[in-house]
Amino acid sequence: MEKKHDQDVEDATKAPPRHVGCVRRALLGCRDFWTGVTVIPTFVVVLIGLLVFGLVMESHILAYLPDAAMLNEKHACSPRVLNISSIEYHSGHRYYSALKEMDPPAPLTFRGNHTELCREDKRAKMKYGYCLPISGRKDTPFCLAGDRSDLLSVRSPKSVCYASVLHMLLVEVYEELKASGNTPLITFGSLLGAVRNGSMIPFTEDTDIGVVERIRTRNAVREALWQKGYHMFFLTIWRVCVAPTHPLASRLYDPDMPLSKKFQVPYVDLYKMKKRVDGTWDIQELQGSNGRLVPSDKVEPFTEVTINGMPFDTVHDPHFLLTEAYGPDYMTPQQRTEAPNATEEANATTATA
Known part of the structure; x- marks a missing residue:
């Protein structure tokens, strides 16, 4: 029995496999073929669909992005910043020593329409627009006795x-005028701060310097200030502001500020002071009891005032000039509540008293 069983198993093992029907085998082959044919186009269609969807969504998002955001991604520039070690100043004040000992400034990058500030060749035409955007605080007591040395540690x-x-x-414009043979005198708001507190007025927007007769070697003065990081331009009078090339530009620049418009950045006004044949002095932009004219003995001989402990030349009778410019109550601060309007374009002297 065991031999017969083994023989049956062996016979069964050697038996040929059963043949699958022709129809069934054909159907199975067709299924494999159509599966391959269907999968490949489906994958391609899905891939194309995803690409089209991505392009549509990107176009939709870009359509709603602000122009500035798009510009920020596409347009940026870094201005030329002056090397502080190569600048020659006109005094050995400790401020300049500390300035030269500072670490190199952080790279400054302009984006959007601020890239105009990289165009040094356009600065004369841009006027205020080329001034470095600086927001600046004017509140007290934080900004009482503001000093340039504060800028060395600003965060x-x-x-x-x-x-x-x-x-x-x-200080730097006054020093440059002196060094070039001009006669600068502290006037108007700067003189007012000196007389009141011996400091800068914290809530004023400009500083005022009178120049006797005219600015001699004006082009040389302009170039010398440019080499120190200042932009001198003409708009009814000569003015000076901080340029994007200034060694402290990266500390002062506020990227949230728009390109500057008139009176919206710290600046210097330079006024002409001329002695007439009759002995009176004509002080540009003064609106006093006798218009722009001041008696000779109120101007000469020049005297000194101090601002933050530094001496500056001014008129012989500061109190007379301040009374003429601001009235008898000039010692009482009157903080500005509104920005300069269009009528002040040619007369920014009494903007802040």
Whole structure:
């Protein structure tokens, strides 16, 4: 029995496989063929659909993006920043020593329409527009006695005091005028701050310097200020502001500010003071009891006032000039509540008293 069983198993093993029907085998072959044919086009269609969907969504998103956001991605530039070690100043003040000992400034990048500030060749035409956007604080007591030395340790453009920037402008423009053979005199708002507190007025927007007769070697003065990081331009009178090339530009620049319009950045006004044949002095932009004219003995001989401990030349009788410019109550601060209007374009001297 065991031999018979083994023989049956062996016979069964050697038996040929059963043949699948022709129809069934044909159907199975067709199924494999159509499965391959169907899968490939389906994959291609899905891939194309995803690509089209992505393009549509990208176009939709870009259509609703602000222009500035798109520009920020596509347009950026870095201005030329002056090397502080190569700048020659006209005094050995400790401020300049500390400035030269500072670490190299962080790279400054302009985006959007601020890239216009990289166009040095357009600065004369841009006037105020080429001034470095600086927001600046004017509140007290934070900005009382603002000094240029404050700018050496500023941590954010939002913490910059206008008065500190104005003090820097006042000192360096005054020094440059002196060094070039001109006769600068502190006038108007800057003189007012000196008489009141011996400091800059914290809530003023400019600083004022009178120049006797005219600015001699004006082009040389303009170039010398440019080499120190300042932009000198003419708009009814000569003015000076901080340029994007200034060594402290990366500390002062506020990217949230628009390109500057008139009176919206710290700046210096330069006024002409001329002695007439009759001995009176004609002071540009003064609106006093006798118009622009001041008696000779109120102007000469020149005297000195101090601002933040530094001496500056001014008129012989500061109190007379301030009374003429601001009235008898000039010692009482009157903080500006509104920005300069169009009528002040040619007369920014009494903007802040």
